Amino acid sequence: MATRTLEGGCQCGAVRYRISGEPVFAAICHCSMCRRAGGAPAVAWAMFAEDQVEFPKEKPKTYASSSEGRRGFCPHCGTPLSFTASFIPGLIDLTIGSLDDPAAIPPQLHYWDSRRLPWMKFADGLPVFPEFPPQG
Numbered sequence: 001m002a003t004r005t006l007e008g009g010c011q012c013g014a015v016r017y018r019i020s021g022e023p024v025f026a027a028i029c030h031c032s033m034c035r036r037a038g039g040a041p042a043v044a045w046a047m048f049a050e051d052q053v054e055f056p057k058e059k060p061k062t063y064a065s066s067s068e069g070r071r072g073f074c075p076h077c078g079t080p081l082s083f084t085a086s087f088i089p090g091l092i093d094l095t096i097g098s099l100d101d102p103a104a105i106p107p108q109l110h111y112w113d114s115r116r117l118p119w120m121k122f123a124d125g126l127p128v129f130p131e132f133p134p135q136g
């Protein structure tokens with residue numbers, strides 16, 4: 001069976017990525033750090049093994065957004081692209097909104113719903129977790 005390849009990148013096109021295969025996990029995060037880093041009310045993430053993801057042009061620039069996590073963005077246009085952390089070794093989250101076809105990866109759940117903005121309500125029927133979902 002052919003492996004699905006998905007592509008995406010930043011708004012200016014300097015950073016592009018290519019993904020082989022399916023995400024480990026896809027979800028919408030309502031935490032205050034994603035909100036600030038994304039400049040958006042919530043951020044949809046798709047998680048992959050690091051070796052599923054290639055950056056054929058420039059790589060994202062990263063910064064430490066906490067003692068454990070690093071966030072990646074385009075150094076030219078600032079588009080938020082990635083998240084890696086010591087508590088998810090070998091894994092990389094990519095912003096679903098930066099995919100060329102964001103509809104290709106539907107989120108499976110909402111997490112950090114305890115931080116969700118009161119005016120943002122979803123009727124998608126997906127499971128909701130107040131903080132991180134249980135592992136596994």
Ligand SMILES: [Zn+2]
Pocket residue numbers: 010011012013014015074075076077078079
């Ligand atoms: Zn860019």
Ligand SMILES: [Zn+2]
Pocket residue numbers: 029030031032033034035112
């Ligand atoms: Zn978050």
